[in-house]
Amino acid sequence: MFKRKNGHSLRFIPILMCFGIFTQAVAQESPYKENIYPTAKLKPTDSVLKLKIGDPAPDFVLPSVNGETVSLSQFKGHKNVVISFVPAAWTPVCSGQWPGYNLAKFLFDKNDTVLLGITVDNIPTLYSWTRQMSVEGNGVWFSVLSDFWPHGAVAEKYTVLRSDGTSERALFVIDKKGIIRYIDVHDINERPGLEELAKALEELSAG
Amino acid sequence: MVKKNDRFRKLSMISVFIIFISFIGMSSQQKASDSVKPSERAKEKKTSVTGFDLPSPEDEAQIAYLGLREEGKFELEEISTEVLLISVFSMYCPSCQKDAPRMNQLFEAIEDDPQIKGKIKIIGIGLKNSDYEVNLFRETFDVPFPLFPDKNYSISKKLGAEQTPILIGVRFFQDAEPVVFLYSSSIVGSVPDYLAAIRDAAKIS
Numbered sequence: 001m002f003k004r005k006n007g008h009s010l011r012f013i014p015i016l017m018c019f020g021i022f023t024q025a026v027a028q029e030s031p032y033k034e035n036i037y038p039t040a041k042l043k044p045t046d047s048v049l050k051l052k053i054g055d056p057a058p059d060f061v062l063p064s065v066n067g068e069t070v071s072l073s074q075f076k077g078h079k080n081v082v083i084s085f086v087p088a089a090w091t092p093v094c095s096g097q098w099p100g101y102n103l104a105k106f107l108f109d110k111n112d113t114v115l116l117g118i119t120v121d122n123i124p125t126l127y128s129w130t131r132q133m134s135v136e137g138n139g140v141w142f143s144v145l146s147d148f149w150p151h152g153a154v155a156e157k158y159t160v161l162r163s164d165g166t167s168e169r170a171l172f173v174i175d176k177k178g179i180i181r182y183i184d185v186h187d188i189n190e191r192p193g194l195e196e197l198a199k200a201l202e203e204l205s206a207g
Numbered sequence: 208m209v210k211k212n213d214r215f216r217k218l219s220m221i222s223v224f225i226i227f228i229s230f231i232g233m234s235s236q237q238k239a240s241d242s243v244k245p246s247e248r249a250k251e252k253k254t255s256v257t258g259f260d261l262p263s264p265e266d267e268a269q270i271a272y273l274g275l276r277e278e279g280k281f282e283l284e285e286i287s288t289e290v291l292l293i294s295v296f297s298m299y300c301p302s303c304q305k306d307a308p309r310m311n312q313l314f315e316a317i318e319d320d321p322q323i324k325g326k327i328k329i330i331g332i333g334l335k336n337s338d339y340e341v342n343l344f345r346e347t348f349d350v351p352f353p354l355f356p357d358k359n360y361s362i363s364k365k366l367g368a369e370q371t372p373i374l375i376g377v378r379f380f381q382d383a384e385p386v387v388f389l390y391s392s393s394i395v396g397s398v399p400d401y402l403a404a405i406r407d408a409a410k411i412s
Contacts, residue, residue, distance in 0.1 A: 100299035100340065103347045135305045191299065193358075195339035 039091050044187035046162040053181060057081075057174040058157040062118065062145040065126050070116065070143055073178070080113040080204050081174040082197065085155060087166040087188055089121045089129035097169075097191055099133045102140045104194060111201040112176075115142035120155060120167055122148040160185060173200050249375070249390040252367025256283050256293075256377050256385050259365050261355050269353045273328065284379060288328040290409045292389075293375040295332045295368040296354075298344040302393070303372045307348035312398045314352050323402075326411055330355065334363040334371050378409045 051058075061071040075081050086097060098117055108115050119126060123146045130139045147154045147167070155167035162168060171192060173182035182200040186192045260280040264270055270278070274287025283291060294310055296303040310329070317327045331354040333341040341356045357363050366375060367390075376389025388408050394401045 096299060099301045099304065100297075102301075103298065103304070103343055133301050135301055191335065193337045193340065194298075194343065195337050198339065 036092055037090060042087075042188050044189065045168055045185055046164070046188075047160055047168055047185075049183070049185050050159040051172075051180060051183065053183060055180050056178055057083075057172065057180050058154075059178075060154045060157060062147060062154060063123060065123055065130060065139070065144040065146070068143070070145055072116075072174070075114055075176075076178045077176055080111060080176055080201070082108070082113055082115045082201070083158070083170075083172040083174070084115065084117045085158070085160055085167040085170040085172075086117065086119055087162070087169055089119055089125045096133070098130070098140055100194060101142065102134055105141050107194075107198055107201065108142075111205045113173075113201055113204075117142055117144045118147050118154060118167070119144075120147050120152045120161075120165060122146055162188075171197060173197075173204065175204055249367065249387040252369075252390060254367040254375060254387045254390060255365050256291075256375075256387065259362055261362070264353045266353075273330075273353060283377070284385065286328060286330075286379075288326060289379060289411050290327040290405070291377045291379065292327065292329045292405070293332060293366065293377065294329060295334050295363055295366060295371055295373040295375070296344070297334050297371045298336050298340040300371040303344075304348070306372055306393045307344075307350065309394050309398060311349065311351060313394060313402060316398055316402050323406065323411070327405070327409075328352070332357050332362050332366065332368075334368060335360050376405060376409060378411075 057072060059072045061069060064070050072081065072083075084097060084101065101115060101117075107113075117130075117140070121129070126144050126146055127139075130144050131137050134140055145154075152161040152165060152167060155161040158170070158172065160168040160170045169186045169188045169190075169192070171182070171184040171186070172180055175181050181204055184192050184196065260282050262280055263275055263278045264273070273281075275281050275285060283293075292313075296306075298304075310331075314329050317329070318324050329352040331341075331350065331352065333344065333354060333356045335358060336344070336356050337358045338356045341354050344350065345354050355362070363369070366373075368375070372393045374389065374391050374393055375387060378386045378388050380386075389405065
């Protein structure tokens with residue numbers, strides 16, 4: 001048995017208990033899976049699209065998750081732009097898009113295109129959400145912009161703000177002249193196929 | 208007085224020690240064998256491995272791997288194997304992206320073992336993924352086993368898979384109905400342990 005000297009040996013107790021609790025906690029399954037809010041099936045769209053192919057894309061300035069400020073006009077003359085509006089953070093990921101786009105950087109690079117992901121959520125929400133959607137927990141390769149305040153102002157400019165304050169699941173492809181060349185306001189409950197976007201980008205590149 | 212205190216301290220140290228040990232015991236990683244069980248989940252999910260077909264792979268090597276005789280469509284029962292592991296995945300699913308290297312390791316472990324090579328085969332079903340999306344997943348992760356798109360969800364639905372990742376194990380017999388012996392989300396524990404648990408549960412030597 002060990003000697004007891006002025007309570008030194010008792011110090012082990014909280015350490016041991018903490019270690020025990022820690023290993024217990026670590027062994028739990030990822031808490032994420034069970035914490036996703038079960039969104040019911042929604043109306044496929046809930047807004048009226050007033051933009052069309054050939055229109056100039058509305059400019060905007062928004063904060064991004066990595067601290068930068070991003071405007072649409074900064075890409076004019078240099079890059080094509082894809083804007084991916086998704087309804088909200090923390091809605092079922094496995095039907096989500098961005099973890100898939102996380103694998104598709106080559107597609108955008110190949111077509112001289114920048115991808116901007118936008119939701120109506122605030123920056124801390126977007127930060128946590130995009131961190132956990134990547135395998136290494138280091139976020140996504142493309143800019144993620146917060147359209148939180150004024151709430152949904154950019155979604156509204158693009159006429160894709162829904163009546164509950166979320167945005168449509170919509171894709172806009174904008175060429176280097178700032179003109180809209182492809183619009184997909186998709187059924188919010190479904191995911192647009194990557195192949196359609198790939199085709200739109202290839203057509204852009206083909207001129 | 209001193210004696211009583213000593214005994215009390217000894218008792219409390221022993222009880223703390225016991226509590227600590229039980230924490231460690233409770234927290235040890237779920238064993239691979241625990242997760243490969245004759246599955247109530249398969250029944251609950253109404254997993255069915257018949258009544259649908261898949262297109263033959265374009266790659267000759269994969270047609271040979273599956274042991275299919277002709278091109279065109281085939282049913283799962285036509286695959287030349289005793290055990291089929293069906294990995295239901297999605298290109299859009301971060302857990303599936305994370306799991307991909309381990310699924311590849313499982314494939315390699317099977318192919319490297321002359322006792323089970325040819326007896327256990329793996330395919331992937333891309334839930335609500337198109338051909339394009341499945342190809343992207345295959346190329347990104349260098350997936351060595353055949354993958355099939357399930358754009359309209361019909362195959363995953365039959366398999367009882369509503370989300371991803373899901374790993375389903377089926378035992379085929381010459382003269383009996385196939386048995387679904389595994390329905391879980393992904394590989395638990397080390398790949399060799401999990402493979403041993405599969406061999407055990409599927410009752411193949």
